[in-house]
Amino acid sequence: MEQLAFSGGFDHKNNSIRVNLNMYIFKEESSYIVYCPALDLSAYGDTEIQAKKAFEDIFEITFKYMLNKNTLKEDLTKHGWEQKNLMEAIENYLNRSECVPVRTKVISSSETYHIINQSGLI
Numbered sequence: 001m002e003q004l005a006f007s008g009g010f011d012h013k014n015n016s017i018r019v020n021l022n023m024y025i026f027k028e029e030s031s032y033i034v035y036c037p038a039l040d041l042s043a044y045g046d047t048e049i050q051a052k053k054a055f056e057d058i059f060e061i062t063f064k065y066m067l068n069k070n071t072l073k074e075d076l077t078k079h080g081w082e083q084k085n086l087m088e089a090i091e092n093y094l095n096r097s098e099c100v101p102v103r104t105k106v107i108s109s110s111e112t113y114h115i116i117n118q119s120g121l122i
Contacts, residue, residue, distance in 0.1 A: 012067055
């Protein structure tokens with residue numbers, strides 16, 4: 001089993017989703033499986049590249065669904081994530097020397113997840 005880092009994101013309506021997550025990839029019989037414990041998401045493919053692409057697709061589908069149903073915070077909380085306040089978010093950004101969005105909600109576990117929302121709401 002190999003540990004990977006997934007950094008990615010997408011824009012959806014007024015939300016900009018950006019993540020840094022730990023994942024694992026392993027081979028089971030003839031398929032490669034990518035698993036992300038922080039989200040309890042997995043995907044598979046005939047090759048490592050196909051499995052990684054499938055994970056990107058399922059990640060985006062899952063987050064778009066949660067955003068459309070307005071269950072993002074509830075679903076992430078069920079997976080052990082907690083919402084940090086804006087000052088913690090600013091401190092995290094400053095420690096990384098990144099610029100801070102004007103309105104931000106940060107929900108995190110051991111990985112990093114940022115929602116930048118134009119309306120200031122999740």
